Amino acid sequence: MHALWRLAALGVAAICGIVSAAGTEDSAKRSGFDFMTPETQALQADDTSNPGMLWVLQGEQLWQQAEGRADVACAGCHGDASQTMRGVATRYPAFDEAMERPIDLAGRINSCRAERQQAEPLTPESDALLALTAYVAHQSRGMPIIPATDARLARFRDNGRRLFQSRIGQLDLSCASCHDDNWGKRLGGSVIPQAHPTGYPLYRLEWQTIGSLQRRLRNCMIGVRAEPFAFSAPELVELELHLMERARGLLVETPAVRP
Template identity: 65%
Template structure:
């Protein structure tokens, strides 16, 4: 078994062998916070999400049916004829089946529900987006990842591929794998989505960010999931 595993690892390209979660670059104290559900602040949102799920969603869904859902999002949405991320699916579900105003992006309600659903897939590998209808968005996400932006004229590639592992303003530059979202960020003192983090990167290079829910963010998430395919979901992760 060990010999077979070693041969499989050798068969992978170097970039696949060397992939690492941002968890591995954190201080031991922060790692311990993520490992222990009693210390992980993100579990407060998961608990709230569980309450909301049990109150509003169990007429259609069970907790067991949520296992693996987060691993395969973004996915194709038949209703809109476009890709949709997990938060967007939950928001649309609330609007369609509860006939209620959908929760806003980055709202406590949507973050809690998304964290709860994603938490059910913790430990499962991220799936590669294989639906051919996602191909144009995957290509768009790849292009956005490599596109120089803002007054600093920087791309995602220059930080998270070319300089991953080095330090910027004292912090380790991660490889930008979306394994733990929504996650608790110590800088935010709260839970946030991948779109919030992407917006932070864009403003950091002095670029105008897209609006929450924009198709560009969904395309980027599709590409990032393709890039991180096979890595384990950590939700709710903790990051500095």
């Protein structure tokens, strides 16, 4: 069985090519949008057709809905999201004082629920959490990603880079094996993108629903036959920190559509 997995790994490596630790030059950065068919691009570009907008609209309703023992809505503290949340998604994950580590946007929403609304946290990948996260991130659509510069994030971002470049699983591949070194080539009939997190939460045609970046990262780990990190694991947030740094300057697309 080990020999079979090794043979599979060699086959994937042959498709992907030789692995290096180099990243993509700024001048060559491209959103996953650029690798899609014109039909899928059109689906994302038209808000009346983009299925991810259903979750954005749900998030808008939840934003106004009082929750928890405090009986207060997100709007009760933050007001008009189109004003107060504009630009927020461009700089997350951010450092959390209480946790003494980075927190992603979905984590911040759940933190606010617990501390301000005195409500139970929303379950990872639940419609409600995805909807609120998509609604908040949508307010930054069209703005360039500008990762937080807090010096306290440096060691976590470094760990995210290490995780991105580390070979894992029975196929012995890293994220960089495909997304840094072999983007634009095909694997299993699909074009390999550069793995820039410009549109999450996004609607994936394969899933027929919206999903988080953490879901996508876990899918990739399963794809290389590795044990995936649990939802909300620190390692997934650290990976996002690194990915956002790689995507610096690209525009937020939430809710993006992908194949």
